[in-house]
Amino acid sequence: xxxxxxxxxxxxxxxxxxxxxxxxxxxxxxxxxxxxxxxxxxxxxxxxxxxxxxxxxxxxxxxxxxxxxxxxxxxxxxxxxxxxxxxxxxxxxxxxxxxxxxxxxxxxxxxxxxx
Amino acid sequence: xxxxxxxxxxxxxxxxxxxxxxxxxxxxxxxxxxxxxxxxxxxxxxxxxxxxxxxxxxxxxxxxxxxxxxxxxxxxxxxxxxxxxxxxxxxxxxxxxxxxxxxxxxxxxxx
Numbered sequence: 001x002x003x004x005x006x007x008x009x010x011x012x013x014x015x016x017x018x019x020x021x022x023x024x025x026x027x028x029x030x031x032x033x034x035x036x037x038x039x040x041x042x043x044x045x046x047x048x049x050x051x052x053x054x055x056x057x058x059x060x061x062x063x064x065x066x067x068x069x070x071x072x073x074x075x076x077x078x079x080x081x082x083x084x085x086x087x088x089x090x091x092x093x094x095x096x097x098x099x100x101x102x103x104x105x106x107x108x109x110x111x112x113x114x115x
Numbered sequence: 116x117x118x119x120x121x122x123x124x125x126x127x128x129x130x131x132x133x134x135x136x137x138x139x140x141x142x143x144x145x146x147x148x149x150x151x152x153x154x155x156x157x158x159x160x161x162x163x164x165x166x167x168x169x170x171x172x173x174x175x176x177x178x179x180x181x182x183x184x185x186x187x188x189x190x191x192x193x194x195x196x197x198x199x200x201x202x203x204x205x206x207x208x209x210x211x212x213x214x215x216x217x218x219x220x221x222x223x224x225x226x
Contacts, residue, residue, distance in 0.1 A: 042121075042217065043216045058213075078219075101166050103164055
């Protein structure tokens, strides 16, 4: 049973470009969560999605950031017009149910570097 | 919203000794408390979790305790080994499904 798959593992962008991060949840999981981790810091919640629905985006910056989880295909975290401060590791996690007492399983993350 | 605090931020122990990491949370509605281990450059991995209807849980050398009244929970690692060296994160989950993570504890086990 493949785990949570994220790609790319590393992504380099110049300021002003767009970054697209992909996440395929574990088989049988329909709930996806995105987190951002700055160097030597903890994980900060960004957004929680189910198929075709955004359930909670309270951690997402109001501008430039968007997320989707279409009926078919991976979840996408999109960052438009990237700035230096967007450099971070972005982790995706999935769970089989959205209940608060279920573990979340993480992918290997995407390390985003902005030049 | 929930606020999770974690202490200490760094911890060094001699191989074979025990390590204890403590977390506090603010929202009494939180009912699920996982612990994750993250090695450098790798994904956070779930090592143990506890639900609010349980006071203690053990898995070999790892144990977690929960005090709902005081709103704190702790991770205990006994007979530490060098491969236990990593960053450990606690988290609390309330009804809204978010995980609120602590700021992490960098554990170093000295051979």
